[in-house]
Amino acid sequence: MEVHTSKEVNAVNGTNLRLKCTFSSSSPISQHLSVTWNFQPEDLGSHELVLYYLQEPYNLPAGRFKERVTWDGNIERNDVSIMIWNLQPTDNGTFTCQVKNPPDANGVIGEVRLRVVQKVHFSEIHFLAVAIVSACVLMIIVVTVVIICRHHRKKAQEKRIEVTGTELKEKESLKVREEKEDSPVED
Numbered sequence: 001m002e003v004h005t006s007k008e009v010n011a012v013n014g015t016n017l018r019l020k021c022t023f024s025s026s027s028p029i030s031q032h033l034s035v036t037w038n039f040q041p042e043d044l045g046s047h048e049l050v051l052y053y054l055q056e057p058y059n060l061p062a063g064r065f066k067e068r069v070t071w072d073g074n075i076e077r078n079d080v081s082i083m084i085w086n087l088q089p090t091d092n093g094t095f096t097c098q099v100k101n102p103p104d105a106n107g108v109i110g111e112v113r114l115r116v117v118q119k120v121h122f123s124e125i126h127f128l129a130v131a132i133v134s135a136c137v138l139m140i141i142v143v144t145v146v147i148i149c150r151h152h153r154k155k156a157q158e159k160r161i162e163v164t165g166t167e168l169k170e171k172e173s174l175k176v177r178e179e180k181e182d183s184p185v186e187d
Contacts, residue, residue: 001025001107003099008113011087018072019112020081021097027104031055034100035073035080039065041093050095051082064090087116 002024011017021037035053050065052058057071065084073080080099084091097110 001099001101001104003097003108003110005097005110005112007111008115010115010117013087013089013116013118015087016083016085017087017114018081018083019095019097019114020079021073021099021110021112023078023080023099023101023110025078025099025101025104027101029075029078030101032100032102033075036096036098037069037082038096038098039093040096041090053080087114089116091116 004022004024006020009017009019019037021035032054035051037050037052039048039050041048048063048065049060051060051069051071053071053073059069059071060066068085070083070085072083080097092115093113095112095114097112099107099110
């Protein structure tokens with residue numbers, strides 16, 4: 001018997017969550033197939049039965065999951081999942097999913113560690129989006145700074161050319177004046 005679950009699941013307080021559990025058996029599915037979902041609180045308190053299945057699901061008459069857990073599986077598709085409604089911080093802990101299909105009754109028990117959080121943390125997609133937007137903004141800033149620097153450099157160069165042109169004109173007119181002063185005056 002092989003049982004497959006997610007290793008760890010995060011969910012937001014007050015939402016509903018499907019705890020997925022699937023199995024594969026070396027024997028054909030029999031009417032004696034049973035599924036046991038248990039819960040171990042984070043504080044390592046005693047195990048609690050969450051749901052038992054034998055030809056049909058049996059919900060608990062009492063306990064923390066009373067009227068909050070429903071069967072959401074499909075035996076023909078090797079799916080023995082459950083739904084937990086209205087998640088609460090006290091639901092933090094480890095859920096185990098054990099499937100027995102006689103004579104295939106031995107195997108690994110599936111475990112899912114549930115963490116109920118108050119709000120959603122950044123996912124990888126959010127992080128990637130923030131990184132891309134930040135890179136774009138940074139590139140726009142760099143391009144803007146380069147354009148402004150080139151513009152100031154061009155203005156400064158034009159001013160130098162203007163000043164140089166003015167200096168040349170002044171030197172030329174000074175030279176012309178000096179030549180006039182040096183030349184003899186005709187009467």
